[in-house]
Amino acid sequence: MYWTYLRRELAGRKKQTIIVAVGLAVAIALVIVVNALSAGVRDAQAQALESVYGVGTDLTVTGAxxxxxxxxxxxxxxxxxxxxxxxxxxxxxxxxxxxxxxxxxxxxxxxxxxxxxxxxxxxxxxxxxxxxxxxxxxxxxxxxxxxxxxxxxxxxxxxxxxxxxxxxxxxxxxxxxxxxxxxxxxxxxxxEVSEGRALTADDAGELVAVMDATYATTNEIAIGDTIDVGGSDVEVVGIITSTSSDADTAANVYIxxxxxxxxxxxxxxxxxxxxxxxxxxxxxxxxxxxxxxxxDVTVSSQSDLASTVSSSLSSASSLITNLGTWLSILVLAVALALAVLFTISGVTRRTREFGTLKAIGWSNGRVVGQVAGESVIQGLIGGAIGLAIGLAGIGIINLISPTISSTSSTTGQGGPGQGGGPMGGGFGGMAQQTATDVVLHAPVTLWVVAAAVGIAIAGGLIAGAFGGWRAARLSPAEALRSVG
Incomplete structure (x- = not known):
């Protein structure tokens, strides 16, 4: 009987259900997109720094x-x-x-x-x-x-x-x-080695090298060729590429x-x-x-180096962190407020209905449960719509694949990109700025989906709690007299 009554009440108040569901849907979709973009920017920053440190490297120590x-x-x-x-x-x-x-x-x-x-x-x-x-x-x-x-x-x-x-x-x-x-x-x-082999312990003292794939392709160098390094002929025994498709290796040649x-x-x-x-x-x-x-050393962590990453990467991070987060909170607050107001308004219009139900024996708990159940269903409908919109928005972002540029200083600390080794470099040893273009991907995580469902349920429960509290305060006799 509970579910039958609940279904009939929701069907009879389609306007209220649509408004509450749409409000929550917009808020949930915005939260999903903002969190996905934020995670994408963090991943982009990690890619920009990956070639500097390498997997498992926590600190770098360089000379003063x-x-x-x-x-x-x-x-x-x-x-x-x-x-x-x-x-x-x-x-x-x-x-x-x-x-x-x-x-x-x-x-x-x-x-x-x-x-x-x-x-x-x-x-x-x-x-x-x-x-x-x-x-x-x-x-x-x-x-x-x-x-x-x-x-x-x-x-x-x-x-x-x-x-x-x-x-x-x-x-x-x-x-x-x-x-x-x-x-x-x-x-x-x-x-990772794409051709040939990596350097091994047996190569100590030998005139051998492994080479970055991009540099080798640009200069038409293949396995078995020799290159002039410091006036000596060095044999190329391997070609390597970064494990990240969006990051370069730290140097052109390794010996x-x-x-x-x-x-x-x-x-x-x-x-x-x-x-x-x-x-x-x-x-x-x-x-x-x-x-x-x-x-007389400089010790740098990845968090220290992250502060040197600039350009549109840091701008995107700042925009999403500040504007996106606060906008999500504001929209979510407005959606919850609308849900509460519409639920209370609906309870007020149903004064005679709840008075009659109490008169025939419904307890306050059952009335509150009825109102809360309707609100939770409205929230779940909004959550489903919001999840669909949010996933569609993420799909569009990944389809467009916007490019974010990052600029890192390579003096004394290394940086991604060709021509900028872990100590900077370049002719005359001047400081270098290395620009890296990183494709932004907005990942979908299970916790984001769970958060969407949680927000939907929480929104319904909050609205239902206020509406149920209002309904529970109704006296059957007063409710029936008010519509006399």
């Missing part, structure tokens, strides 16, 4: 910035016998493998010191370098000084375009020296750490120490311990 005037830019010196001369033109080429002169290096012993600290599960060192190749053509200076037969030291016709001038190119790529026996922490923990140190003339040093804490709740304590025990 060098004082202005220390170090210097790259110098390429050629003696009188350098290059090859042909047809009055001398071709020269030289490669240098250097660290960022704007950032100090760390002693290799720092890795062991950090690994021995309480709360540290693992630590791995890496040396971030930039390989710069200077190449070009210039007139044969010996002919310019001595002149040829019948000539008086006039410039030869060699050189680019036969004009007797010079032309030079500077090409660079980032190189990361890593410990091939310890890749569970750091950038290589966030990559064994001892080989990187030797080619760069930087024995027993690293530029970055990647650290994994025993548990997430110990990250801050480990960070403080490293800062207190190791001098």
């Amino acid at each position: 910035a060098a004082e202005p005037g220390e170090g210097g830019g790259q110098r390429f010196e050629f003696d009188s016998e350098a290059g090859q001369t042909e047809d009055g033109t001398t071709s020269v080429s030289q490669s240098r493998l250097t660290a960022d002169f704007m950032r100090g290096t760390l002693g290799a012993s720092t890795v062991e010191s950090v690994a021995s600290l309480d709360g540290v599960a693992a630590a791995s060192g890496a040396l971030s370098l930039t390989n710069i190749t200077f190449s070009g053509e210039m007139p044969d200076r010996s002919q310019m000084q001595q002149g040829g037969p019948g000539e008086s030291g006039e410039p030869p016709s060699g050189g680019p375009d036969g004009a007797g001038g010079s032309a030079f190119d500077l090409n660079s790529f980032t190189v990361l020296g890593i410990d091939p026996d310890d890749t569970a922490v750091g950038p290589l923990s966030a990559v 064994p750490l001892d080989v990187a140190q030797s080619l760069a003339g930087l024995e027993d040093v690293v530029s970055t120490v990647y650290v994994q804490a025993i548990s997430a709740d110990q990250i801050e304590a480990v960070q403080a311990e490293i800062e207190g025990s190791v001098a």
Whole structure:
């Protein structure tokens, strides 16, 4: 009888049911979309930072910035016998493998010191370098000084375009020296081998490398080819890609750490120490311990680096967090208020009905149950509509796949993207800004669906509680006299 009566009452008050259900539906749909977008932005930020840290990396330790005037830019010196001369033109080429002169290096012993600290599960060192190749053509200076037969030291016709001038190119790529026996922490923990093989412990001291897939494709380099790294021929044994489709690897080329140190003339040093804490709740304590025990270093966590991510990614995050959340709360509050007002108004119009029901023996509890049941059904109808609208909205967002750009500073901390290793880099070692385009996906989670159902039920119960309270206060005799 209860369900029959409930169904008839809802059918007889279609206008009220539609208004209450639609109000809750709009609020629930907005909550679903806002929460999905918020989760999507968090995922986008994680993708932007993923290649910097790698899976399982909690902290990075880098050397302190060098004082202005220390170090210097790259110098390429050629003696009188350098290059090859042909047809009055001398071709020269030289490669240098250097660290960022704007950032100090760390002693290799720092890795062991950090690994021995309480709360540290693992630590791995890496040396971030930039390989710069200077190449070009210039007139044969010996002919310019001595002149040829019948000539008086006039410039030869060699050189680019036969004009007797010079032309030079500077090409660079980032190189990361890593410990091939310890890749569970750091950038290589966030990559997968697409061709060839990865570096292994047996590669220590060998002139071998693995290369980022994008860089290899752009420069038409394949497995088995050799590349010039610091003036030495290094064989490419593997091609790697990021495990995330929306993030790049941390460097263009990876070689064994001892080989990187030797080619760069930087024995027993690293530029970055990647650290994994025993548990997430110990990250801050480990960070403080490293800062207190190791001098002249910068210790960064993922949350620290997240503050450097800017552009539309941070704008979207701020918009959703502030405007979206408050708008959802406001709409939800309005929907609940409408549900309560319509329920109370409906109870007032049904004064004679409830007076009659009480007169024939209905208890206050049964009357309250009847009103609450009607409100909960209205809420569930609104929840179902809101869930459908919310899922449709998420589907549209994922179909459009909007792109969010993020910009990260790579000086001393690394960053995603080609040409920006874990220590920055680039010619002259200047700070770099790395832009990454991330496709925004709004994920659907079970808790969002559960929240939609919960809001619908809660809205119905709140409206039913106020309406039932109003109905329970009615006296049968007074109710019948009021409509006399």
